[in-house]
Amino acid sequence: MDFITYEVEGQVGIITINRPKALNALNSKVLEELDAALDAVDQDTIRCLILTGAGEKSFVAGADIGEMSTLTKAEGEAFGKKGNDIFRKLETFPLPVIAAINGFALGGGCELSMSCDIRICSDNAVFGQPEVGLGITPGFGGTQRLARLVSPGMAKQLIYTARNIKADEAYRIGLVNAVYTQEELLPAAKKMAAGIAKNAPIAVRNCKKAMNEGLQVDMDQAIVIEEKLFGDCFETHDQKEGMGAFLEKRKEKTFTNN
Numbered sequence: 001m002d003f004i005t006y007e008v009e010g011q012v013g014i015i016t017i018n019r020p021k022a023l024n025a026l027n028s029k030v031l032e033e034l035d036a037a038l039d040a041v042d043q044d045t046i047r048c049l050i051l052t053g054a055g056e057k058s059f060v061a062g063a064d065i066g067e068m069s070t071l072t073k074a075e076g077e078a079f080g081k082k083g084n085d086i087f088r089k090l091e092t093f094p095l096p097v098i099a100a101i102n103g104f105a106l107g108g109g110c111e112l113s114m115s116c117d118i119r120i121c122s123d124n125a126v127f128g129q130p131e132v133g134l135g136i137t138p139g140f141g142g143t144q145r146l147a148r149l150v151s152p153g154m155a156k157q158l159i160y161t162a163r164n165i166k167a168d169e170a171y172r173i174g175l176v177n178a179v180y181t182q183e184e185l186l187p188a189a190k191k192m193a194a195g196i197a198k199n200a201p202i203a204v205r206n207c208k209k210a211m212n213e214g215l216q217v218d219m220d221q222a223i224v225i226e227e228k229l230f231g232d233c234f235e236t237h238d239q240k241e242g243m244g245a246f247l248e249k250r251k252e253k254t255f256t257n258n
């Protein structure tokens with residue numbers, strides 16, 4: 001791959017968007033490679049993914065403006081679908097995904113981070129949806145995910161004004177969970193990922209599914225989704241191991257993803 005690197009450290013997979021000369025902007029090739037990288041993740045052994053950008057300046061500075069500038073209506077729709085399909089794949093991916101946002105997260109970059117489960121960032125991170133200044137709407141789910149993650153009023157303010165915000169404001173409005181220095185960011189992401197990876201993987205996966213699906217429906221339906229996924233855990237080895245370890249006062253647990 002030219003623009004994506006994938007490394008495995010223990011049970012954690014690290015996907016890096018690696019196009020630093022263009023501040024990791026998303027062109028079609030980057031999107032296709034990200035799609036292929038997700039397909040290649042070994043879901044039997046990997047328990048958590050980290051998504052980050054190469055270099056010290058940018059996570060992803062948006063969709064590639066050069067590539068987009070000449071699109072026709074039909075091509076624009078096709079480009080939007082390509083991105084949306086991949087972002088949705090990430091959002092519904094059976095493993096938790098932590099976005100380690102190491103700089104600019106603008107437009108499609110902010111939208112990419114919002115397709116991840118958890119966002120943490122470096123203190124030089126900058127977030128924004130600058131699309132209306134370019135004559136377009138956010139096209140990779142920004143109007144939908146930002147309004148769900150922060151308050152609808154705050155999402156509308158950020159999107160209508162196209163104003164960028166810094167890490168501290170992103171933290172204050174709940175867009176990111178924590179802010180670190182550049183040096184601390186990846187180690188913090190890896191530590192969080194390791195904390196997730198030690199837990200029962202099917203239970204973690206079911207929690208992601210329950211929260212993702214439950215947030216789309218009313219509480220009566222949501223609680224049924226949770227009940228079903230809760231019940232499913234009782235067919236797993238890992239439920240027996242987790243509860244067995246507690247009852248036997250054992251510290252070591254061997255979760256097998258079964």
Ligand code: DAK
Nearest residue numbers: 022023025061062063064065076080106107108130139140
């Ligand atoms: N696209 C392409 N190239 C980019 C880029 C981008 N988004 N952002 C930066 N680059 C390139 C620059 O052109 C420059 O390349 P060279 O000139 O060196 O060849 C290189 O990266 C370094 O950038 P700068 O020289 O500008 O660096 P600065 O530090 O001065 O400024 C900056 C950094 C991030 C403030 C600035 O680069 C900037 O404002 N970039 C654009 C940010 C932006 O507006 N991003 C949002 C793009 S809109 C859709 C689906 C999705 C979308 C739209 C439609 N459909 C449904 C069809 C998504 C839209 C977006 O993401």
